[in-house]
Amino acid sequence: MKNRDEVRELFKAKKVPLTHQRLAVYEELSGRKDHPSAEALYESLKKDYPSLSLATVYKTLQTLHEMGMVARVDSPAAQARYDAIVETHHHAVCTACGRIEDLFDPRLDTLPAPKAEGFVPSGHSVHFHGLCARCAKASAQKTR
Amino acid sequence: MKNRDEVRELFKAKKVPLTHQRLAVYEELSGRKDHPSAEALYESLKKDYPSLSLATVYKTLQTLHEMGMVARVDSPAAQARYDAIVETHHHAVCTACGRIEDLFDPRLDTLPAPKAEGFVPSGHSVHFHGLCARCAKASAQKTR
DNA sequence: TACTAGTGGATAATAATTATCAACCAGGAG
DNA sequence: CTCCTGGTTGATAATTATTATCCACTAGTA
Ligand SMILES: [Mn+2]
Ligand SMILES: [Mn+2]
Ligand SMILES: [Zn+2]
Ligand SMILES: [Zn+2]
Numbered sequence: 111m112k113n114r115d116e117v118r119e120l121f122k123a124k125k126v127p128l129t130h131q132r133l134a135v136y137e138e139l140s141g142r143k144d145h146p147s148a149e150a151l152y153e154s155l156k157k158d159y160p161s162l163s164l165a166t167v168y169k170t171l172q173t174l175h176e177m178g179m180v181a182r183v184d185s186p187a188a189q190a191r192y193d194a195i196v197e198t199h200h201h202a203v204c205t206a207c208g209r210i211e212d213l214f215d216p217r218l219d220t221l222p223a224p225k226a227e228g229f230v231p232s233g234h235s236v237h238f239h240g241l242c243a244r245c246a247k248a249s250a251q252k253t254r
Numbered sequence: 255m256k257n258r259d260e261v262r263e264l265f266k267a268k269k270v271p272l273t274h275q276r277l278a279v280y281e282e283l284s285g286r287k288d289h290p291s292a293e294a295l296y297e298s299l300k301k302d303y304p305s306l307s308l309a310t311v312y313k314t315l316q317t318l319h320e321m322g323m324v325a326r327v328d329s330p331a332a333q334a335r336y337d338a339i340v341e342t343h344h345h346a347v348c349t350a351c352g353r354i355e356d357l358f359d360p361r362l363d364t365l366p367a368p369k370a371e372g373f374v375p376s377g378h379s380v381h382f383h384g385l386c387a388r389c390a391k392a393s394a395q396k397t398r
Numbered sequence: 399t400a401c402t403a404g405t406g407g408a409t410a411a412t413a414a415t416t417a418t419c420a421a422c423c424a425g426g427a428g
Numbered sequence: 429c430t431c432c433t434g435g436t437t438g439a440t441a442a443t444t445a446t447t448a449t450c451c452a453c454t455a456g457t458a
Contacts, residue, residue, distance in 0.1 A: 111338075127404065127455055140338040145345075145354040147333045149445080163407045168446065170406095171336055181337040183345060183354055184329035184381070188446080189291045189414060192315055193325040194255075194284040201289075201327060202370040210289040210327055211370045221362060221380065226346040226355045228387025236365065237328070237379050243372025271424055271435065293414085307438040312415065332415080333445060401458085410449075417442065428431080 111140055117179075124177055134159055135170040136179065145183050185237070200235060204242035206249070211242065255284055256323075268321055278303055279314040280323065289327050329381070344379060348386035350393070355386065 112120070117136060121128035138155055139146065146154075152167045174180035187208060200213040218236050241249060256264070261280060265272040282299055283290065290298075296311045318324035329335075331352060344357040362380050385393060 129405065129455070131406070136338070139336060142338075143356065145335040145337050147335055147445090149333065151336070161407070163409095165408080165447080166406055172447095175336075178340060179338070181340045183335040183337055184331060185327070186334075187328060189293065191289040191291055191327040192283060192295070192319075193289050193327055194280070194286075194323070196322060196325045200368075202368045202373045202375070204373075205376070211373065212287065213368050213370060215366060215369055217366045222359060224344075224346045224357050224382040224384075225359055226357060226382075226386075228390060229346050229348075229355065229382070229384055230390040231346070231382045231384035232349070233384070234380055234382040237381070238368040238370075238373070238375045239377055239379075240368075240373055240375035242370075246372060246374045273424070273436065275437070291414095305438070307440095309416080309439080310437055313436085399458100401456105402454100403456095405454075406452090408450095410447105412447070413445085415442100415444075418440085420438100422435105422437070424433100424435085426432090428429105 112179075120177065120179065126173065126177060131159070131162060131166050132170050132173065134162070135167055136174055139171075139174075139180065198233070200237070202238045202240065202242070204245055205239050206241055206245035209242045209244075213238070261323075264321065264323065270317065270321060275303070275306060275310050276314050276317065278306070279311055280318055283315075283318075283324065342377070344381070346382045346384065346386070348389055349383050350385055350389035353386045353388075357382070 114133070114137070117133060118128060121132075134155055135151060138151055144150075148164070148167050148171055151171075152162070152164045155162050155167070171180060175182060185203065186205070187203075191210060195212065198219050200215065200218050202211045202213055203209075213236075221234060221236075224231055224234075258277070258281070261277060262272060265276075278299055279295060282295055288294075292311050292315055293308070295315075296306070296308045299306050299311070315324060319326060329347065330349070335354060339356065342363050344359065344362050346355045346357055347353075348355075357380075365378060365380075368375055368378075
């Protein structure tokens with residue numbers, strides 16, 4: 111939980127202008143444990159900042175994400191992806207091209223039970239993210 | 255990989271009418287390893303079934319999902335959810351109300367490397383799914 | 399205080415998904 | 429095999445989430 115001065119430092123270090131709106135979005139999100147959506151943040155924020163725009167919340171979250179100050183839960187894929195394999199297995203997701211590969215590894219099938227008070231688990235899934243073989247190769251080309 | 259007769263059995267067992275479209279969507283999805291989107295399936299299918307509608311693909315995937323014959327990769331959440339905690343941690347997602355709770359458990363932070371040829375991993379996340387304390391309680395009420 | 403590149407607000411546009419509804423068909427009765 | 433009927437399909441409108449646009453405005457600097 112970063113305080114206001116640490117936030118100022120981060121913006122200064124990355125040479126990103128710090129606006130009231132950006133600070134407000136970040137502080138609102140920091141103060142919450144419920145992993146809110148952009149819409150949910152907007153609803154809370156507009157009480158204190160009636161002129162704030164929903165579009166600004168989206169743009170700000172994207173900025174904060176690029177700065178590494180905010181994470182997106184789940185996949186960044188805009189559209190749902192389906193699988194005819196319903197047996198337990200896991201996935202390697204390419205962050206460059208969106209490719210999703212299957213991972214069958216029994217060592218991932220049994221994990222320590224989630225330590226969340228009262229939570230009744232029914233299963234789990236592991237997502238590795240990174241670069242698929244093709245994109246890794248392409249990326250290596252570019253850096254060379 | 256279920257054959258056509260096994261599919262018929264499953265539909266009969268669950269008393270869900272088996273239509274040509276449902277069979278076609280299921281067989282197309284079964285034959286693919288790329289975790290396609292509804293749109294991608296539709297594009298493939300309309301070559302053989304020119305009258306097929308995209309809406310039917312969506313409805314069929316939902317039906318197959320409810321029957322347990324199809325899985326959705328990633329979260330079922332329609333909208334993106336954000337987190338100010340960027341340090342490695344994991345989540346317990348309630349399938350009933352969408353609540354997302356944090357899980358801090360170092361045992362989940364290091365997992366066996368993904369066995370995908372050429373994949374260059376940069377990280378991973380574990381999602382447990384199940385019922386949160388509140389929904390588990392509500393569900394227990396109903397069954398009583 | 400003044401300058402200016404970048405940002406914010408308002409809103410239009412786009413993309414994904416869901417709802418609507420009349421015509422049609424799967425599956426069971428006769 | 430034919431008929432009946434409720435559930436399904438196809439066409440399309442509506443909705444929802446997100447992104448793009450564009451001009452006025454402000455943060456950061458001098
Ligand atoms: Mn899979
Ligand atoms: Mn979290
Ligand atoms: Zn890739
Ligand atoms: Zn819940």
